[in-house]
Amino acid sequence: MKRWISITVLSIALIVTGYWGYRQFTEKEHLIVQAENNYQRAFHDLTYHVDLLYDKIGTTLALKTKETLSPQMLDVWQLTAQAQSDVSQLPLGLLPFTKTETFLADIGEFTYHVAIRDLDNEPLSEEETDRLTQLYQSADEIRKELRTVQHKVFSDQLKWVEVELALARNDRESPNHIIDGFTAVEDYTSGFDQAHFDNLAADFPSQQERFQFVDGDPINEEEVEELIIEQFDLTPDIELELQKSGEGAQLNTFSGSFSHEDQHGYIEITETGGHVLSYMINRELADASISLHDAEREAEKLLKEQGFEDIKRLRSSQYDETGLFQFAVTNDDVWVYPDQITVKVALDNGDIVGFNATDYYRNHHERELKDPELTLEEAQEFVSSSLNIEDQHLAIIEDRAGSEVLTYAFFGTLNNDTYQIFIDANTGNEVFVELKHDVELKWD
Known part of the structure; x- marks a missing residue:
């Protein structure tokens, strides 16, 4: 009898293992x-x-x-x-x-x-x-x-x-x-x-000046493995696959991947300083059980742990069981849009399943901020009076040629549509207008 029980248990285990595989x-x-x-x-x-x-x-x-x-x-x-x-x-x-x-x-x-x-x-x-x-x-x-x-x-x-x-x-x-x-x-x-x-x-x-402010001492493969294990709370004996970027790359990086329990992970880390550029966790997601607001708090917590203190949320959106949040770094209350970071949060338990700071490390540099020629009220005169302005702030953005411009960013609505309008803070020229679809854009 015990033999049949053992055979049955082993058969079930084999079937489960086969199905999982x-x-x-x-x-x-x-x-x-x-x-x-x-x-x-x-x-x-x-x-x-x-x-x-x-x-x-x-x-x-x-x-x-x-x-x-x-x-x-x-x-x-x-x-x-x-x-x-x-x-x-x-x-x-x-x-x-x-x-x-x-x-x-x-x-x-x-x-x-x-x-x-x-x-x-x-x-x-x-x-x-x-x-x-x-x-x-x-x-x-x-x-x-x-x-x-x-x-x-x-x-x-x-x-x-x-x-x-x-x-x-x-x-x-x-x-x-x-x-x-x-x-x-x-x-x-x-x-x-x-x-x-x-x-x-x-x-x-x-383009060759990009990533020029990525700082720190070079790290080796062993240090990269330790960083990945610490980042994702993995066991020391986990099998990691590492590759180093080829010669001529704008930024030397290590790319790592791993499988742990029911999830697969991918991460990219700079060789200089060991900065985390991005990572992604793939796993099966359950039904959403936390709000987008709570998920945003988890994203902000992660950014502070990564050393990003002065941040402002640009926008948030929900895709199925995940929340996607884009943040801008601030400099003396000026929102720096090129220095942008994206965080993806699982809405079933609040885990971070995606992080991308590549834009931040690519564009970040020391900026000498000068007072704008126009006041906020003067700049607002260049915005259509039909727009119901809900918020505004000073912002650095890139124009279509890739040059940085100090602007006043106006956020408002018109006929149930949401708009972002950027007015040059020195000339009053309209630099950029964007119609937003199906995203939450309330600025703090």
Whole structure:
């Protein structure tokens, strides 16, 4: 009898273990498929946008009047922004691609400033026409290389998740058409004559100046493992997978992943100072049992533990069983929007399941704040009287060219819609207007 009981218990245990293993496998497969679909979409979007970029730059070379040239320049600027967004969604963090990203940023900066100036009084110079011609030729080379990679992706059914694994293993020896293609693009843009953009350098924050205030002593892999174990309260014997960013990255980082009980974790930490850039916890979430307000308190508690004291919540929103909160760091009561941090909280028990301070570490720097030329009341005169203003504050934001501007941020409603309006605190110009959808935007 005892034997049958033992067999039954063991059988049940085997079935439960098998089911758990199958469930873990299917969840992992689902995440891989989802990641691959996102990578494929971003890559094909990038190829398409660079194709359009080439066509648009070619069109601008044939135009002369302000009425036709300015809109084309704005189109080029928008396409470079889209291409940069596409690149940021690809798993290239371990592959040097900074020259190409800087090249795209330079195109955007150049075309934007040409587009917004008075071309009647200040038409394109011969030097600027030469720049456009070289940009046209460079865009042609880049699009051809991307088209070659795209053909290989289609014909050989290449997968981006395999690229990610190869980069994580630092496997550069095995043939990989995607890595080879992007390396060729990076090599080409590395040879582009930066002198064509030197006169813009004083007006724009260089991409290479990003992350310049990440400070502290370098940490090694052992210290990274200790930090991860402490961050997530893990057992010392847990198996961690660590990868270090490749040469040429804007910021040297360690990427770590682990599985513990019913959750999978991913974290990125700077080599300099051991700062946590971001992390994500994947686990099955139960029905929400805490309010968005209580979840916000948990997010604020985490930020204080991470050393962020002077913060203001920009917005909060709820997605299924999670709350998403975006915070801005303040400087003498000025809200600094570029130094932004996002926290994701599980609404079943208040656990932090997502954290991202990459924008903060990328943009943070010492700022010399000057008193605005306009008073709050004077700035408000530039806002439509139809808007019911509920709150306002001084804020530093980035304009469309990436330059920081001191503004008055006005928050209000009109016909049941919520708006954010940013007025230049020195000139009264409208810098940015945003219509918000389905988010809670009450400012403290």
